[in-house]
Amino acid sequence: xxxxxxxxxxxxxxxxxxxxxxxxxxxxxxxxxxxxxxxxxxxxxxxxxxxxxxxxxxxxxxxxxxxxxxxxxxxxxxxxxxxxxxxxxxxxxxxxxxxxxxxxxxxxxxxxxxxxxxxxxxxxxxxxxxxxxxxxxxxxxxxxxxxxxxxxxxxxxxxxxxxxxxxxxxxxxxxxxxxxxxxxxxxxxxxxxxxxxxxxxxxxxxxxxxxxxxxxxxxxxxxxxxxxxxxxxxxxxxxxxxxxxxxxxxxxxxxxxxxxxxxxxxxxxxxxxxxxxxxxxxxxxxxxxxxxxxxxxxxxxxxxxxxxxxxxxxxxxxxxxxx
Numbered sequence: 001x002x003x004x005x006x007x008x009x010x011x012x013x014x015x016x017x018x019x020x021x022x023x024x025x026x027x028x029x030x031x032x033x034x035x036x037x038x039x040x041x042x043x044x045x046x047x048x049x050x051x052x053x054x055x056x057x058x059x060x061x062x063x064x065x066x067x068x069x070x071x072x073x074x075x076x077x078x079x080x081x082x083x084x085x086x087x088x089x090x091x092x093x094x095x096x097x098x099x100x101x102x103x104x105x106x107x108x109x110x111x112x113x114x115x116x117x118x119x120x121x122x123x124x125x126x127x128x129x130x131x132x133x134x135x136x137x138x139x140x141x142x143x144x145x146x147x148x149x150x151x152x153x154x155x156x157x158x159x160x161x162x163x164x165x166x167x168x169x170x171x172x173x174x175x176x177x178x179x180x181x182x183x184x185x186x187x188x189x190x191x192x193x194x195x196x197x198x199x200x201x202x203x204x205x206x207x208x209x210x211x212x213x214x215x216x217x218x219x220x221x222x223x224x225x226x227x228x229x230x231x232x233x234x235x236x237x238x239x240x241x242x243x244x245x246x247x248x249x250x251x252x253x254x255x256x257x258x259x260x261x262x263x264x265x266x267x268x269x270x271x272x273x274x275x276x277x278x279x280x281x282x283x284x285x286x287x288x289x290x291x292x293x294x295x296x297x298x299x300x301x302x303x304x305x306x307x308x309x310x311x312x313x314x315x316x317x318x319x320x321x322x323x
Contacts, residue, residue, distance in 0.1 A: 004279050004287045009269055011226045013233035017056060020218045024057035027191070027216050034191040034215070036062030038181050041092075043080030045243055046219060047195040049227050051088060052234040053218050054193055060089040064184055067094040068177045070101055072251040080240055087237055093184070097176050104176070110169035113162045117144060124149045128250035129158070129166065131260060147252055170249050174210025191215040199224050199268055203302065204309020205260050212312060223269040262301045263288070271298050 028034050037054040041047040054063045065088075067081045078094070085092035101107060107123075114121045121127070127146040142163045144156045158166070181192045194214025196206050201220045206212035219227055224245065231241045245265055246253060261268045267288050274284045285295035 004270070004274055004283045006270065006287075008273055008277075009223055009225055011222070011229055013230050016222075016226075017053060017230065017233065020053050021057040024054065024216065024218060028058065032191045032215055034185075034189055036064065036188060036190040037193050038064050038066065038185045038188070038190045039193045039195070040066045040068055040177055040181050041081040041084055042248060043077035043084070043240070043243065044245060044248070045224075045227055045231055045240065046197050046200075047081075048084050048236055048240045048243075049230050049234065050193050050195045050218055051084060051090065052231075052236060055088050055090060056234070062190075063088070063090045064188065064190065065090050065092045066177075066181060066184065067092060068097050068180060069094070070096065070173055071098040071107065072249065074246070074248055074253070077248050080243060083237055084240055095180060097173070097180070100176055101172055104172050106169050106172035110166050113165040113169070114144060114146065116162050117156045117158060118146055118154060120148075121146055126251035128247075128252035129163070130155075131262075145252060171207045171210055173249060174207040178210050178213050185215075193218065194220070196220055197222055197224050197227050199261070199265060199272060202272060203261065203305045204312045206312065208312045223273070224265040225269045262298050271295075272302060275299050275302055 024037070028037070036058055039047060039051040039054055041051050051063065051065055065081070065085050067078050067085075069075075069078045082092070082094075111121065111123065114127060125146050125148050127144060130143045130145050132141050132143060142158045144154075144158050144166075146154045146156075148154065178192075184190065185192045192213070192215045194211070194217035196211065196217060197219050198221055200206055201217075219230075222230065228241065247260075263271060270287060271284055273279075274287075281295040281299055282292045284290070284298070285292045288295065290298070
């Protein structure tokens with residue numbers, strides 16, 4: 001087998017963009033029977049590319065973009081999303097979902113779980129979760145990282161129940177956004193575009209009935225690095241093309257690799273490709289400058305996430321066939 005290198009992720013962006021546009025048009029006309037497309041845009045690369053592909057497919061006049069910030073959102077995210085909407089010439093609506101989340105108990109449930117391990121925590125603090133263990137081949141563990149108003153950092157190990165409560169509470173955010181996407185889709189007779197990329201789909205990095213829900217997912221077959229390449233091909237503003245992937249879910253800035261993936265996205269793309277093509281861990285390690293044991297741990301982590309998140313992909317189970 002030839003030496004593993006980054007060329008395996010090269011993409012014919014023009015051909016791929018054309019293919020996706022055709023598939024979007026055909027899905028609307030022959031399967032979904034809808035007039036246009038809804039795209040919730042976060043200012044991140046995935047939703048930006050999906051919105052641009054939607055415009056290429058059906059025209060700006062048949063695309064509605066939604067900007068749906070909340071209390072913990074980075075203000076720069078909404079600014080980048082607005083920049084995208086202006087660049088594409090699409091209609092856009094912005095709606096602050098924080099009051100709805102407050103009423104649902106999103107913030108209070110999360111804060112109560114945080115205070116069980118960090119009693120002095122208040123809403124004046126900022127917080128995030130961090131993943132440790134995967135690169136060392138051990139069981140993944142989540143740590144709470146909090147910053148008090150004076151800027152001091154506090155780190156605590158999370159008990160399983162507290163971690164699950166924090167994640168369950170923050171999942172309100174993705175599910176509330178999806179509810180609004182379908183409201184606008186129903187009133188306009190449009191279809192909802194899902195924005196997860198291949199890495200997120202494969203590793204279960206989405207919320208069931210939240211950002212995992214959609215009528216069509218145009219970039220689910222593209223690696224994250226390919227999505228960045230597509231953004232440049234589509235001529236998106238440099239500010240969007242250079243945006244680093246974040247969860248934009250917690251009040252402290254948090255990269256996706258810090259929260260979920262064991263490597264930065266570009267390295268994870270190559271690792272996922274290598275595993276799917278039976279590349280030995282030793283060769284992956286050489287390509288990523290990792291020890292073989294670390295590369296083996298990355299493979300193990302990918303396989304573990306596939307097993308534990310399989311339920312996210314399952315349709316509802318019928319206990320008896322319903323013809």
